[in-house]
């Protein structure tokens with residue numbers, strides 16, 4: 001059995017549209033980068049221009065704009081007019097949101113899908129179910145920029161304590177799936193240190209301890225993970241803690257596996273896992289930063305580490321490490 | 335890491351051919367570009383300009399009629415003047431075209447930026463440009479939080495539009511309708527703990543928007559940049575760490591290399607004065623591997639090419655000419671004129687744009 005998709009009926013052939021005069025797109029004789037439209041798209045947009053001319057806002061305009069959006073989800077005027085129509089005819093916006101659930105997944109990477117959703121949410125003002133929906137889309141693409149930015153907007157804009165409750169667990173789930181998902185690490189920072197800071201969490205010391213343990217554990221499982229190192233640096237910077245405080249933790253990661261000293265159970269300073277690829281360039285860089293900040297004689301230790309990065313552990317950034325060496329040496333000469 | 339591999343030739347002629355073909359027409363599969371055609375025109379003509387093949391590949395008649403097409407997108411109305419992306423919402427009657435636009439066919443800030451650069455590539459004299467009207471459009475599009483919307487009264491607002499508004503003000507040499515203080519605080523709100531910038535407040539650091547933040551702050555007529563030395567260093571470090579072993583840059587931490595991020599992050603480094611820390615040879619080798627055998631450059635090896643990645647790859651090479659050695663086949667194919675990294679055009683084109691678009695001209 002073969003299934004053939006019938007060509008949709010032209011608007012020109014639909015009696016319910018015969019009161020609309022289609023308006024063709026105006027093109028110069030020699031257009032720049034013209035797109036060879038399908039007949040279906042041309043027909044639908046001819047009627048859309050016709051509708052705009054009369055200013056009609058009705059149920060059938062919703063059908064027409066949905067049709068255009070499905071053909072070209074980046075047609076921002078179709079979205080704009082659709083939104084105005086929804087408001088003008090007082091359409092049920094929750095129904096619209098359900099339709100958007102499908103379109104958002106089909107056109108995950110199109111900006112307009114998420115912009116429209118944001119406009120709807122400003123009217124509906126029920127952000128909680130949105131978080132559940134977003135979690136579902138992350139099963140398709142857990143790093144989609146638009147989706148993350150929509151989630152961050154929802155949380156920061158509505159900023160309701162209940163909304164934030166599950167956020168940290170949500171991030172941890174995503175990080176359990178993929179420890180290198182930088183979007184999730186970023187969201188963790190946003191939740192723990194920025195907009196997500198809630199009343200009752202004023203005890204930042206406790207939070208800081210928890211986060212340091214978390215990020216160190218994560219590094220111990222997978223040391224070569226720039227996202228985790230960036231998070232570590234991020235929380236130290238944010239809390240004005242000198243990198244020096246991490247020296248006991250960092251040092252083992254700068255050594256080869258067989259140079260590691262005997263296992264001691266130390267929750268504050270978890271050692272690299274047995275399967276780790278060592279030494280870890282991010283750790284060497286971190287340790288060099290510690291020595292650089294100490295200045296004086298430690299600067300020479302820093303330059304040695306930069307040399308090892310440029311020559312051995314991070315060769316593709318050789319020019320950068322040479323620059324750090326020059327800058328470091330200049331600093332101790334002045 | 336430099337001399338131990340050969341650089342294949344850059345297929346200049348094939349890439350020019352790709353750009354030329356896209357200017358003549360795009361298949362229906364590219365329908366999502368319908369409301370952004372002016373940008374496609376910019377990438378294609380820009381690629382020919384960088385390759386210095388505009389004269390060879392495009393006849394005088396075509397160049398003139400394309401200029402005319404662009405000017406047909408220049409519209410005036412209650413929010414000021416500017417360019418629309420294409421005639422995708424334009425009705426056919428001559429009378430309607432000459433009266434002011436409706437709310438559904440307004441000029442667009444990003445398209446106005448690309449139209450101005452494209453006209454400069456075509457060496458237009460800008461005598462038809464409603465400069466005062468464009469200043470009004472900038473004002474109409476700036477929001478209270480300092481950001482800019484793509485179209486007056488609505489549309490997307492994020493850092494991209496702010497950058498385009500800044501380039502336009504820079505070319506007009508008139509910042510009187512922009513609230514710089516609010517714009518700067520919007521930029522600052524996009525800074526992430528990683529040292530890069532996100533698309534809007536609270537968002538993850540991304541190469542594209544980091545370039546935009548760097549270029550915008552550098553374009554603005556302020557005596558000192560608002561970044562501390564430490565912040566700059568952090569941004570440089572983040573940017574350099576996004577260059578991967580392949581030589582290509584990824585746009586966010588732990589993502590894959592993509593040709594367009596070679597431009598966005600490379601450009602950020604250039605603006606920050608750290609361009610010479612980039613390994614330009616491995617960068618060129620990555621871009622070489624993104625070449626499509628029938629012309630055009632793709633985002634990554636094995637993918638299909640498009641005007642956006644083709645232009646940005648060539649613009650990257652204009653900023654980071656690789657060192658070439660005797661054993662490289664066609665070393666000369668990698669030589670380009672310098673690029674103005676702030677407005678993203680070949681130096682000579684950028685100078686032309688500044689000269690003819692400035693209000694005092």
Ligand SMILES: [Zn+2]
Pocket residue numbers: 592593594595633643
């Ligand atoms: Zn790309």
